[in-house]
Amino acid sequence: MEPDAALKIIARGTEEIITEQDLKQKLASGRQLRIKLGVDPTRPDLHLGHAVVLRKMRQFQELGHKVILLIGDFTGMIGDPSGRSKTRPPLTLEQTRENAQSYVEQARKILLQDEDVFELRYNSEWLGKLTFEEVIRISAQMTVAQMLEREDFKKRYTEGVPIGIHEFLYPLAQGYDSVALEADVEMGGTDQKFNLLVGRDLQKFYGQEPQVLVLMPLLVGLDGVEKMSKSLDNYVGVSEEPAVMFKKLMRVPDAVLENYFRLLTDLSDEEVAALVEKGGMVGAHRVLARLLTAAYAREVIPAWLDRAFYESLGYRLEEAGRDREPQNPEDAELARIVAQAEARYDEVAKGGVPEDIPTVEIDPAELKESKIWVARLFSLAGLTKSNGEARRLIQNRGLRIDGQVVSDPNLEVTLDKPLILKRGKDKFVRVALASEDNS
Structure with a gap:
């Protein structure tokens, strides 16, 4: 694929790319890029907020590049201070490993597992072996003033809330991960920008070409206010039962519906606008709910959640319902699952009682x-x-x-x-x- 076309796919839905020109050059190099995503498995359950970044990783895989899912089992013992108003309680190595197992199992619903496009690593492999001398050398690349530029650190410092010295080590450790993996691209949410920039600086220090940063926006939860989070109970889990997922997606606030389409599907902005114009917000909600319920009912979601996938279920994008039978057994089964979930939602919405109650x-x-x-x-x-x-x-x-x-x-x-x-x-x-x- 031409670099411009590949860049267009990757850029859709992103908040910021640092820098687009660097990414275009890497895509044009013809070599397989190494795409890193670091996760601290403090919570083992994945929701659609996590899927925003994982789907972008999947797009890199579809373009032939290798994604590296990096489990922060070592950094999990420090605790990521990003967005925190106080020191996060550290986890044991055993706790991070246990959570990681569940995280990886669920991530397999989105990421391809073929060895040529997937690599699973744990940062205890290298961080646990660093000497104190090496830690000092790494620490010398950042100043206290630079650390206090971080909004969370700045806020805590001005309010007199304690900041542990070990918390300053977190972004340095995350940055060193990029050095150890020789990452070409690092993915993350907008709240990770500071940490990812540290990775670029450390790669320069170690004589590597600095990684490109692909920053994804944070998905707003079902409350329409806060970012999606299980602790706030405003989430849609990637492993939800189809009826539960359909019901939750029908509750997405109108104000953020188009953003859900942009971040969680591959329908174009023009297609989404046409949906809203013809079927109203309720009709658009149904398309989103059908599309994502069908996708996540599969063992691995499809490569592209677009018009072709939606219409493979027997629907027409511009119409309210199904107008034909799917062409193959797998699509027919997905269509049956979605129809059952939708019928249950409609029955409850009308004040009825669904048949499948315990x-x-x-x-x-x-x-x-x-x-x-x-x-x-x-x-x-x-x-x-x-x-x-x-x-x-x-x-x-x-x-x-x-x-x-x-x-x-x-x-x-x-x-x-x-x-x-x-x-x-x-x-x-x-x-x-x-x-x-x-x-």
């Missing part, structure tokens, strides 16, 4: 004079973590039985027939009294 049997010993306290019922059904949580949700009109809002926290319920319990908009459980034979 059933929980209640032990007769829990009843007193054939009745059970409503808060206890919801707890036993698994819809609340405790009786207290159930009481609070009842006070906020967040629980229903057979479609009726529960308003009395002291209500006693008779279980003479199966009941449908509901929490919020779409969490359902069918409860029934266990038979004496099973109790």
Whole structure:
């Protein structure tokens, strides 16, 4: 592929490339580039925010380059201070390795694993072997003033919040990773810009050609405000069940919908604009939900999440629904999965009860004079973590039985027939009294 065409693919959706000219020259060199992504596996679960960077790595793979997924098992023991208002508790090497295993398994849903385009490394390989003399030489390449240019360090310093000396070593360690790997390109979110620039400086110090930085924007979560994060419960996991993923994607705020298309799919801006114009925001949401639900239902997502993939499921991009059967069994199965997830979403949206809800049997010993306290019922059904949580949700009109809002926290319920319990908009459980034979 011509360098200009390859650059256009890589540049789409990026926040900044340092520098585009350098990247174009590297792409034009004809050699296989080494594309680095460093991750500190402090949390083992991946969501679509992580997928933004991983998909860009996949695009490099599709262009024939090798991506290096670098697990920061050693730097994880320091703790990345990026965006932190206080010192992050360090992890043990065993903890980072355990989290890394889960991270890598999920990343395989996006990244190709062929040896010619994929490499998995751990930075304890080289950081654990550095002598103290070498650490001093590396540290001499940065000044305290440069470190305090970082927004998080600057803020903490001016507010009198302690900064550990070991935290200054983190960007140096990450930068040295690029030296050890001889990286041509390093990927990261915009919050990693300082650390990635350090890598360029250290490569120059060690006589290497400095890496190009490809910075990706941070994906806003389902709350439309904060970046996607599991801790904020505004995330869509890459391994979510199809019905859950579809439902969550239909909740993407209108204000950020087009950005989701740009960062998570390969539909052009013009195609997305036409979608919104013809089908409105609801129609565009459905296309996004169908496209991503189908993609992530596969063992490995397709190379390109574009019109061709969407229409392979039997849809037309400009139309509301399916107009034909898919051409091969794999596409037919994906179309069935998406249709099932969409039907479940529509059923709940209309106030109905989906067919595939779990059933929980209640032990007769829990009843007193054939009745059970409503808060206890919801707890036993698994819809609340405790009786207290159930009481609070009842006070906020967040629980229903057979479609009726529960308003009395002291209500006693008779279980003479199966009941449908509901929490919020779409969490359902069918409860029934266990038979004496099973109790």
